[in-house]
Amino acid sequence: MDNLTHSMVGALIGQAGLKRRTGLAMPALIIGANIPDVDATCVLLGEMQHLALRRGLTHGPLAMLVLPLLLAVGLWWFDRWQARRGTRPAARLPVRFGWLWMLSLIACLSHPAFDWLNSYGVRLLEPFDQRWFHGDILFIIDLWLWLGMGSAIWWSLRRERRGANWQRPARVAIAATLAYVGLNAGITWANERHAKLSAPYPLVAVANEVPVAFWRREMIIGAGDGRWLVAGQPVGVMPLGRCDLAAARRHDRAVDAFLFWSRAPVILRDGDVLLLGDARFAAGMSRDRFSVPLPAGTCRGTG
Structure with a gap:
């Protein structure tokens, strides 16, 4: 998915209540939700090499062990550095390294999970297995996710400023997002099944997502x-x-x-x-x- 979607996923997790577990929780969640895309720098190697390397090693199991730890260490060091310089915000919660690492891990795991949802796919087991995994469920930029998650984040922050129950909008949005993904998974499954059971009875059927019209699929068969x-x-x-x-x-x-x-x-x-x-x-x-x-x-x- 696009990086705005990944960022909003991290922000929603924080607004659901987890940001109160430690100082710098929101940076850990938002940066962590995007950090697997560090492989975008491979574009410097050339367009085709960039394609071959994208959504691979930095989205696989080794990266899910290393990247959250590096992020947690970096944020923990940043907090200590600010404290030594006397610039640490007084309102910041104490930084608990265990929670910082756990939130970084949750955020990092959310990234390949959402990348799996579109037809571009992700190599979830790289470097141990180079197969593509793909859900063919959501278009890479989903307007409805933007509107739903963005509205929930705004609502949650607004309620937080007023001292109301600010976790509830984010939790409702997370449940609604999962329901939306499930609905689209059903649409994809039905389209691909229908294609394989209809003439010319293809061996391969891809229900390619289209922008905005989430209920439609562009069928690719062969x-x-x-x-x-x-x-x-x-x-x-x-x-x-x-x-x-x-x-x-x-x-x-x-x-x-x-x-x-x-x-x-x-x-x-x-x-x-x-x-x-x-x-x-x-x-x-x-x-x-x-x-x-x-x-x-x-x-x-x-x-």
Whole structure:
């Protein structure tokens, strides 16, 4: 999910009452909910290498052990540093390292859990297993989550300033968010089941989420050979079997990185150039970002 959503998840957890457990709880929750995205810096290695490395190691089990601990140590040190300089806010609660680490861990775990919800997916077991896990449940930027969680945070903070029960709005929002995720999971399950039980009886069915209209899905179906139907329209100019992708991977690092990342590889054409794309992003403005030119001679019968 986008980083605003991750931040609001951390803030809601805090406003549900956990921010009273220790000083610097809210920074631990909000930073912790975003810190697995430190792998975004991999863009410096190039666009395709960035794709291959994103949502992998920093979202896996080793990172879930290391990142919360580093964050807790950093915040604990920051509190001590402010105390030595005489700049520590008097209203800040005492910092309890155990709670600081626990809240950092909860926040960090929320990040891959929410990333799993969309069709982009996450490598939950990296580096032990490089499989993608994906729920195909929510679009990566969900307007309704923004409105619901944002309103609840505002309401909770407003009630806190007035001395009222400020935890309740956040707790209601957490329950509503889980119900919303469950509703969308049911929509996805029904669409994918219907697609697999209907002609042409595909082996693969992806109920791709769409922005705003959470009740709709863009169905991507295929036989596993690189030819796909996206929203009923054929995508792909030839089967993957007509292309020596193994050789292309050996000779082109970008192709290798793209195939490592891709969940639904497809051969596309742009004029006289063949592209390796992904059926999830084969149409619209995202096509250029999620495709890479194939070396000449990779595919047979391209004249």
